[in-house]
Amino acid sequence: MPQADGAPDARRAAxxxxxxxxxxTATRCAANIASLETVHCGPAGHLAPEDQPEAIAMALTSWAERHGFGSSAG
Incomplete structure (x- = not known):
């Protein structure tokens, strides 16, 4: 139930x-930035790497491998 100051309603609207x-923004960037690749890594808050570290690491690793930046550790 909203408080008298309407805070829950304001948060929901925000x-x-x-x-x-x-x-x-994602749609506009995809339409206007050449060679842009995007990956949805799941729900996240303000600090996405804390919320989705594995998904982000996988997306970056996959990108690096596709573009010839694979691991050179040996």
Whole structure:
């Protein structure tokens, strides 16, 4: 239930706006940045690497391998 100051409603509205902003920004970038590759790594908050470390590491590793930056450890 919203408090008298409307804080829960304001937070809900802010989350909805931010979600739409992220989607619109990703779409605009994909349409206007040559060779841009994007990967959805799952839900995350302000510090995505803390929320999705494995998914981000996998996405970066996959990108590096596709572009010839594979591991040279041996």
């Amino acid at each position: 989350r909805a706006w931010w979600s739409r902003f992220r989607e619109e």
